[in-house]
Amino acid sequence: MLNPDSVKPIYVQIAEWLETEILQERFKADDKMYSQYQLADQFNINPATAAKGLTILADAGILYKKRGLGMFVTEQAADQIRHRRINETLTALVSEIVEEAAHLNVGEQELIHMIQQEGKRRKGAVR
Structure with missing residues (x-):
């Protein structure tokens, strides 16, 4: 899963892991994505690091935000x-x-x- 010894920052590894989850259809279009706090708990990392990984995917158009509800997978993700x-x-x-x-x-x-x-x-x- 995450490799703390990798040259890739943890937040990039989080984004790539989430992409793989989408590719393996663990998350489909319009599914609610893990929150930054769920990711932080799951990987024992800082929530801000997890949020940065989610932001990468949102900026790339892979996730979208629903105010007050969280992040969701886009149709074309x-x-x-x-x-x-x-x-x-x-x-x-x-x-x-x-x-x-x-x-x-x-x-x-x-x-x-x-x-x-x-x-x-x-x-x-x-x-």
């Missing part, structure tokens, strides 16, 4: 998260993998095979 993670995170990771493969003289087909094997391994582990 999962699509937005998926789109951003593919275009930013996944693209950067693929670029790093391809660069490392080139340094090691690993060809495209071998790299594709490695990715396919990992996919098969993960599918077997899920069952």
Whole structure:
């Protein structure tokens, strides 16, 4: 879950964890999100840190506020998260993998095979 030794600030880790909760459909459109106090209790962190993570998602249009009621998941939240993670995170990771493969003289087909094997391994582990 949260890694206090990570270079990523805790509030960023909170935001990413909440995004994953949305992607895994633990929260759907218009569902009420955890409050800053629930997150603070759950992760044993300062409520202001938790609030900062929620604010990141609100600023990105993933959550919206209902005055006096809390934060809720927007209709397009999962699509937005998926789109951003593919275009930013996944693209950067693929670029790093391809660069490392080139340094090691690993060809495209071998790299594709490695990715396919990992996919098969993960599918077997899920069952």
